Amino acid sequence: MQINFGGREIALKLVYYGPALSGKTTNLRSLHQLTTEGARGRLMTLETKDDRTLFFDMLPLALRAEGARGAPSTGMTLRIKIFTVPGQILHASTRRLVLQGADGVAFIADSQISETEHNAASFFDLRQNLKEMSLNIKALPLVIQFNKRDLERVRPDQELAVLASRGREPVFKASAVNGQGVLETFFGLLHQTWAKLDGEHQIAKMIGVPSDQLLPMAARQLGIKTDVQTLLASCVGGALVRAPQVTP
Amino acid sequence: MTAQAPDVSVDDLLLDGRISLEDMVDRDALDELCRSFASLFGISVRIYSKEGALVADTAGEQELCVYVNTTTDGRRACSSTVAAVRSRDAGPSGDVMHPCFTGAAYRIIALEYDGRVVGRLIVGPFLPANVTDAPATLLDIPGIATERAATLLAKMPRAKLETVTRIAAHLKASLDLILFSGHKAFVTSKMHLMSVRESYRQLEEKTARLQEAFDRLKELDRLKSNFLATVSHELRTPLTSIIGYSEMLGEGFAGQLTAEQLDFVKTIHGKGDQLLSLIMSLLDLSKLESGTMRMTMGTMRLEPVLAEVVSTLAPTARKKRVKLALAPSGLLAELRGDPERLRQVFLNLVENAIKFTPADGTVTLSAAMIDDDGTSPDDGSEGDDDSGLALLAPVRTLVEVRVADTGIGIAARERPRVFDPFYQVDSSSTREYGGTGLGLSIVKRLVEGHGGSIRIEDNRPTGTVFAVRLPQAPP
Numbered sequence: 001m002q003i004n005f006g007g008r009e010i011a012l013k014l015v016y017y018g019p020a021l022s023g024k025t026t027n028l029r030s031l032h033q034l035t036t037e038g039a040r041g042r043l044m045t046l047e048t049k050d051d052r053t054l055f056f057d058m059l060p061l062a063l064r065a066e067g068a069r070g071a072p073s074t075g076m077t078l079r080i081k082i083f084t085v086p087g088q089i090l091h092a093s094t095r096r097l098v099l100q101g102a103d104g105v106a107f108i109a110d111s112q113i114s115e116t117e118h119n120a121a122s123f124f125d126l127r128q129n130l131k132e133m134s135l136n137i138k139a140l141p142l143v144i145q146f147n148k149r150d151l152e153r154v155r156p157d158q159e160l161a162v163l164a165s166r167g168r169e170p171v172f173k174a175s176a177v178n179g180q181g182v183l184e185t186f187f188g189l190l191h192q193t194w195a196k197l198d199g200e201h202q203i204a205k206m207i208g209v210p211s212d213q214l215l216p217m218a219a220r221q222l223g224i225k226t227d228v229q230t231l232l233a234s235c236v237g238g239a240l241v242r243a244p245q246v247t248p
Numbered sequence: 249m250t251a252q253a254p255d256v257s258v259d260d261l262l263l264d265g266r267i268s269l270e271d272m273v274d275r276d277a278l279d280e281l282c283r284s285f286a287s288l289f290g291i292s293v294r295i296y297s298k299e300g301a302l303v304a305d306t307a308g309e310q311e312l313c314v315y316v317n318t319t320t321d322g323r324r325a326c327s328s329t330v331a332a333v334r335s336r337d338a339g340p341s342g343d344v345m346h347p348c349f350t351g352a353a354y355r356i357i358a359l360e361y362d363g364r365v366v367g368r369l370i371v372g373p374f375l376p377a378n379v380t381d382a383p384a385t386l387l388d389i390p391g392i393a394t395e396r397a398a399t400l401l402a403k404m405p406r407a408k409l410e411t412v413t414r415i416a417a418h419l420k421a422s423l424d425l426i427l428f429s430g431h432k433a434f435v436t437s438k439m440h441l442m443s444v445r446e447s448y449r450q451l452e453e454k455t456a457r458l459q460e461a462f463d464r465l466k467e468l469d470r471l472k473s474n475f476l477a478t479v480s481h482e483l484r485t486p487l488t489s490i491i492g493y494s495e496m497l498g499e500g501f502a503g504q505l506t507a508e509q510l511d512f513v514k515t516i517h518g519k520g521d522q523l524l525s526l527i528m529s530l531l532d533l534s535k536l537e538s539g540t541m542r543m544t545m546g547t548m549r550l551e552p553v554l555a556e557v558v559s560t561l562a563p564t565a566r567k568k569r570v571k572l573a574l575a576p577s578g579l580l581a582e583l584r585g586d587p588e589r590l591r592q593v594f595l596n597l598v599e600n601a602i603k604f605t606p607a608d609g610t611v612t613l614s615a616a617m618i619d620d621d622g623t624s625p626d627d628g629s630e631g632d633d634d635s636g637l638a639l640l641a642p643v644r645t646l647v648e649v650r651v652a653d654t655g656i657g658i659a660a661r662e663r664p665r666v667f668d669p670f671y672q673v674d675s676s677s678t679r680e681y682g683g684t685g686l687g688l689s690i691v692k693r694l695v696e697g698h699g700g701s702i703r704i705e706d707n708r709p710t711g712t713v714f715a716v717r718l719p720q721a722p723p
Contacts, residue, residue, distance in 0.1 A: 002259070013259065041362055042428055046436050055439040056258070062363045077363075083258070093446035094439070098258050 001103050001197055003206070010207055011079040012197070013101055014189055018108035019115065019122035020052075020087035023147040026176040027108060028059050028084055031186055034179055036223030039063055053086040056098045063214075063221050065207045074208030080190070087122065096129050104141035104193030106185055107169075108176075111146045111154035141192035143170045144238070145185040150175040164237020171237045183224060184234045191215060191232060195241040261438045263431070269297045269359070269367045272430035273423075278304040281422060289415050290405040294370040295359070295423075296334070303367065310373060312350055312400035319391035325349050338368055343416070348373050349385040352404055357416045361427045369423075371416055375404040470538070477534040480527045487527065491520040529686040533669060536693040543586040543697060547721050550647060551577070553587055554613055557594045561602060569607040572598070575614035581647050584721040585698050593694050596687045597651040597714050604655035605711070612652045617645055617720070645720045646700075654711040663704045667692040 002011040016024040025045065032043045041060035046053070061080040067073045083102075085095040099105075107126065109119040127137050144167070146160055157173070164171035170188050174181025194214055198204045204211040215228045224231075232240060269278075282293040286306035295304040316322035333346050338358035342365075346354040354372035358365050382397045407415075494517040496502065498510060505513065535541035558574045565572035583590075594613070601611040658666060669689040695702045700718040707713045 011259075011264065044428075044432055044435070046432070046439065055436065055443065058262070060362060079264075081259075081262070091443070093450060094443045097439075097442055097446055100257050101259055 001201070001203070008075050009077045009079055010203060011081065012103045012193060014080060014082045014104045014106065014193065015099055015102040016082065016084040016106045016108055017095075017099070017122070017126050018085075018087060019110060019118040020089070022087060022108045022110040022115070022119070022122075023174075023176045024084035024087065024108045025053055025057050027106075027145070027147070027174070027182055027185065028057050028082060030176050030179045030182040031082070032059055034183055034224070035061075038223075039218075039221040052088065053084060054091075055086060055094050057084040058082065061218075061222065063218050065209050066213075066217055067208060076207035078207055078209075078214075082186075092125075095125070096132070099126075099129055100133060102140070103197060104143075104189050106189045107142060107144045108185075109144060109146050111148045111160075111173075112151060113153055113155055116155070138168075141189065141196050143172060143185060143188045143192060143235075145172045145174050145176075145181065147174045147176050147181075149173050149181070150178060161236055167238050169238045170235040170240050172235055181234070183226065184231045187215060187219070187228060187231045188235055188240065190218065192241055258439070258442075261435055261442070263434070264362075267361055267364075267366060267427070267431060268299075269295070269303050269427070270301070272427050272434070273303070275303065277426075278423075279306075281419075281426075282306050285415065285419055289407070289411075291371055291374045291407060291412070291415070293419065296368045296370065298365060298367050300335070310352075310400075310404055312352075312397070312404055313373070315396065315400055316350065316386075316389070316392070319389060321389045322392060325385075325389060333370060333372075338365075343413075346372075349383070349389075350404075351375065351379045351381075351383045351386060351401060355412050355416060357420065359420060359423060361424060361431075366427070369416060369419060371412055373404065374412065375401065375406040377406060377408045473534045473537045476530055477538070480530045480534065484524065484527050484531075487520060487524055491517060491524060494520060526686070529690060532690050533686055533693070536690065536697070541693075541697065543589055545584055545586055547582050548585055548587045548590075549582055550590070550615060550649065550718075553591050554594060554615060554649065557591060557598055558613060560595065561598050564599070565602050565611065568602060568605070570602050570605050571608075571610045572602065573610065573612050575612055577615045581617055581645075582721045583647060583698075583718055585718065589694050590698070590718075593691050593716065594649065594651070596691050597716070600687060601651050601653035601655065601712075601714075605653045606655065609654040609711075610652075611654075613649070614652070615647060615649045618648050618717070619645060646717045647720055649716045649718070650713050651716075652707045652711060652713040654707065657706065657710055658704055658712050666704070667702075 001013075003009075004011070016027055018024050028043060028045075032040065039061055041062065043057065043059045045057040046055040059082045061082070063078040063080070065074050065076040065078065083098050085091075085098045105126070107123060109115075130137050130140065144164075146155070148154060160171065160173065170192070172181050172185040172188055174185055176182050194203075194211075198211050204214065209217060215232075219226070219228050219231075278295060282295060282304045283306050285293050286308060292306045292308050292310075293304075294302065294306070297303050313326065316326050329346075329348050333354045333356065336344065336346055336356050338344055338356050342358035342360070344356050346356055348354065350373070352373035352375050354370055357369040357371070359367040359369050382394070382401045386392060386397055386401070387394050494513050497505065498513045498517055532541065554574055558572060562572055598611060598613060605611055667688050669686055692702055695716055695718070698718055700716060702714060702716050705713040705715055
């Protein structure tokens with residue numbers, strides 16, 4: 001998180017991590033399509049000829065603080081930059097560069113049975129990279145998405161439910177290519193990240209938006225019709241943080 | 249962050265809020281863009297950066313403006329209007345109209361990128377569609393003729409408000425695209441650099457670790473050589489006694505032995521000798537490896553050394569029914585070398601050749617003078633590459649000694665390894681042919697100690713040639 005009082009801005013960095021070809025860029029493209037212009041900027045993709053991510057993709061969002069119940073706005077802007085890392089093994093150093101300074105991570109896993117091992121390898125890679133940056137994965141807001149639910153030969157819902165109930169992180173099911181589960185995952189991640197940062201830095205007070213109003217505000221400005229609670233409720237297993245734990 | 253963290257982060261690289269028109273856009277290209285808009289719609293376009301610097305200008309002046317500037321008061325009024333337009337902010341809506349005293353107007357439109365203002369676009373002067381007559385503000389200026397002013401005002405490009413809005417929107421969109429492309433190219437190239445730097449950093453770390461491991465291994469290797477030298481030396485002393493006493497026993501100094509006892513004692517003596525020669529080889533090797541082998545170098549001739557080797561090994565060859573021959577060469581060249589060590593070299597090579605040659609085979613020893621062709625004799629595959637020889641090395645004369653056999657031969661892929669200590673092409677051959685696997689490694693080191701080289705070639709149709717090249721003594 002970066003705070004720029006002069007520019008009246010707070011910037012968050014969210015990173016979509018995961019194995020090669022799990023659909024990180026597709027998530028971002030869908031998110032771009034599912035939101036309206038205005039709060040959402042241009043999607044920047046730095047890719048190779050064969051459509052694989054070379055360095056990263058980045059989708060910027062800019063949310064203008066709305067005052068609580070008619071109160072005047074503080075004029076603060078919450079900028080959210082969503083990055084994807086390149087999944088291919090060989091881009092290890094780029095992955096580390098992009099991950100640096102992330103406030104929250106969405107791990108995009110491939111649901112196909114054949115990809116199970118790659119998911120695990122990429123997760124270990126994430127953990128290792130965080131470790132090298134002296135960060136603990138437990139302290140990082142993290143959600144998991146099982147993407148490609150539309151394909152055949154994927155791990156069944158029942159299995160995912162069992163797996164998800166064992167884990168700590170909220171799990172979302174998605175078919176990013178059809179735009180399903182994309183907003184759910186993003187709002188799940190935003191919820192987790194916001195809760196942690198607000199608990200630690202009281203950023204709700206800083207930008208003048210009540211803690212429980214940020215997500216509805218984001219949905220409104222991004223032109224999302226679905227109710228935020230409905231989006232969050234699609235989470236299977238794991239646990240969403242209930243409310244920001246404000247530390248005195 | 250940790251000490252390993254790179255100096256620039258990806259977030260810095262995105263230049264959040266620090267993107268400026270001047271940095272991202274080529275000035276000439278921007279000028280061209282503005283000119284094409286101006287020629288398309290007949291209205292001047294200017295672009296100012298956030299800091300107020302003029303970035304692009306179509307530099308066209310309306311006839312009315314030229315006329316107004318011919319009068320003192322007109323000039324004053326014009327420059328104050330222009331100054332006001334230049335410094336006027338686009339306001340909260342990002343789009344304002346600024347009137348000119350001539351009845352014309354300017355539009356000032358904010359240029360934004362990524363939700364932040366990066367500059368201003370000024371369109372005008374143009375004549376709003378609702379202005380028909382020259383206003384008093386123009387006509388009241390001393391020196392302005394009403395009729396002429398009206399004529400020139402009519403020549404001013406006339407535009408509807410929505411037309412100007414459309415032009416501005418179009419220009420804004422084009423600029424946004426240009427900025428985005430510039431920004432993307434900037435990020436890509438910077439990111440590329442950062443990735444390379446990060447990979448380099450990792451590589452450097454790994455290299456340092458490898459170097460450390462290598463140094464440690466080298467030290468261990470040195471310790472091993474020392475140990476080997478010490479142990480060999482300590483083994484030799486009692487062994488000499490064993491050999492001496494068994495010899496004395498065999499010669500009956502301690503009383504007559506039975507035939508069986510004599511047989512046993514001779515075996516002890518023979519095995520003792522074998523062990524001694526192994527220990528001597530180990531000692532030689534460790535001395536050669538540590539560079540402490542002392543060689544008595546002098547001017548010498550090779551022919552007598554070779555003749556001695558042949559006569560020494562003739563009985564062995566005869567026993568195996570292998571023909572051993574020294575080809576006459578009439579070689580008179582002199583070398584600088586240690587005759588004792590060179591004798592050891594050729595004794596070893598010829599002994600090996602006899603060992604691996606079946607009965608009725610031939611082992612031939614020959615010597616010849618050759619010119620050094622500058623190629624590396626260690627690697628036979630490059631022997632025929634003679635490109636650039638003129639540049640590579642002065643011609644030296646070498647003496648080449650070839651030990652050719654008609655034995656089992658050595659496969660090409662084994663050749664580089666046969667000179668490694670303790671290496672045997674086929675470990676079962678130790679049982680069949682005997683030997684310690686030390687001989688060739690000692691030979692190679694001795695030859696190199698003489699500034700020479702050794703390589704293995706095929707002997708057609710079967711067998712091996714060991715070719716030893718030694719530099720001739722300087723005249």
